[in-house]
Amino acid sequence: MSAEQEHPQDAAPQIPVEAPPAASAVGEVLAEAPLEPVVAETAGPAEPVEGAFEVGDRVQLTDPKGRHHTVVLEPGKQFHTHRGAISHDDLIGAPEGSVVHSTANTGYLALRPLLADFVLSMPRGAQVIYPKDAAQIVGFGDVGPGMRVLEAGAGSGALSCSLLRAVGSTGSLTSYERREDFADVARGNVGAFFGEVPANWSLRLGDLADHPAEETVDRVVLDMLEPWAVLPTVAAALRPGGVLIGYVATTTQLSTYVEALRAQGLWTEPYAWETMLRPWHAEGLAVRPEHRMVAHTAFLVTARRLAEGAVAPMRQRRKKLA
Numbered sequence: 001m002s003a004e005q006e007h008p009q010d011a012a013p014q015i016p017v018e019a020p021p022a023a024s025a026v027g028e029v030l031a032e033a034p035l036e037p038v039v040a041e042t043a044g045p046a047e048p049v050e051g052a053f054e055v056g057d058r059v060q061l062t063d064p065k066g067r068h069h070t071v072v073l074e075p076g077k078q079f080h081t082h083r084g085a086i087s088h089d090d091l092i093g094a095p096e097g098s099v100v101h102s103t104a105n106t107g108y109l110a111l112r113p114l115l116a117d118f119v120l121s122m123p124r125g126a127q128v129i130y131p132k133d134a135a136q137i138v139g140f141g142d143v144g145p146g147m148r149v150l151e152a153g154a155g156s157g158a159l160s161c162s163l164l165r166a167v168g169s170t171g172s173l174t175s176y177e178r179r180e181d182f183a184d185v186a187r188g189n190v191g192a193f194f195g196e197v198p199a200n201w202s203l204r205l206g207d208l209a210d211h212p213a214e215e216t217v218d219r220v221v222l223d224m225l226e227p228w229a230v231l232p233t234v235a236a237a238l239r240p241g242g243v244l245i246g247y248v249a250t251t252t253q254l255s256t257y258v259e260a261l262r263a264q265g266l267w268t269e270p271y272a273w274e275t276m277l278r279p280w281h282a283e284g285l286a287v288r289p290e291h292r293m294v295a296h297t298a299f300l301v302t303a304r305r306l307a308e309g310a311v312a313p314m315r316q317r318r319k320k321l322a
């Protein structure tokens with residue numbers, strides 16, 4: 001992954017461009033002063049600043065127009081923009097949330113990227129699951145610490161990052177990906193986000209249909225063209241009560257998938273929905289929806305695995321009505 005990337009499409013807070021007053025201190029959020037080294041007020045070794053940037057950290061710089069630039073800190077290196085250069089040495093040791101100034105005196109807000117920022121800027125093989133849907137998957141799919149999660153396809157590894165975070169170090173994630181080139185991208189992205197490839201992540205090159213039934217899991221997430229094709233494998237591996245979450249882009253996929261779940265007779269009644277994210281402009285009395293929103297990306301479908309031999313009451317009622 002390139003250490004320095006621009007993704008101007010991402011909205012971000014505006015930062016003043018004008019030259020700063022001389023007295024401003026490092027560390028003030030949106031402060032306008034050039035970055036100065038943090039100096040201990042008393043004699044003796046300087047106190048380490050909590051959350052200060054270190055060599056190797058990934059830092060997101062936001063320019064006055066809200067454009068993001070991502071750098072990975074290396075001593076002696078400079079980041080060049082058309083508004084002058086920023087020395088990495090000015091960032092190393094500075095607190096997160098500082099404003100650094102380029103040689104042309106433009107202020108850049110420095111923060112570690114959030115997972116949502118990282119996903120939108122990382123290299124892509126396959127289309128990623130957007131943060132609005134990843135949040136729904138973790139929330140409504142009830143993915144939590146200590147759980148064993150099975151996922152396919154890994155694609156670019158965007159959802160894998162969210163799932164690994166949600167299960168924590170006591171849980172595990174097994175991700176299948178059929179394409180080697182995509183698996184490489186996913187491994188690179190997950191490794192870059194966590195600093196190394198997590199030990200509790202098993203990325204398998206191959207088809208989810210080949211997952212061994214004895215490797216039981218608590219949750220399954222399917223983001224693939226034909227999720228209905230792997231339902232026998234999923235039903236065999238998911239423990240009773242476990243949650244299956246499907247992510248499908250089109251209405252025809254939605255219909256085929258939901259009917260396949262019903263036909264299998266091993267699931268609670270599927271619950272399908274989508275989310276649309278509409279940001280709001282709120283400034284003084286000018287409070288209105290933003291002109292642009294994140295609308296349709298895909299449909300989400302959840303269903304829970306029934307115990308062997310159980311028939312969902314909803315299904316019995318349906319049969320009576322038919």
Ligand SMILES: C[S@@+](CC[C@H](N)C(=O)[O-])C[C@H]1O[C@@H](n2cnc3c(N)ncnc32)[C@H](O)[C@@H]1O
Pocket residue numbers: 126127128129152153154155156157158159160176177178179182206207208209223224225226230
């Ligand atoms: C849209 S991408 C997944 C993106 C991923 N969720 C992310 O957030 O980065 C779908 C992926 O599923 C893979 N795939 C499709 N069918 C599969 C299967 N049966 N087993 C494993 N991978 C599969 C494809 O190769 C593709 O990379």
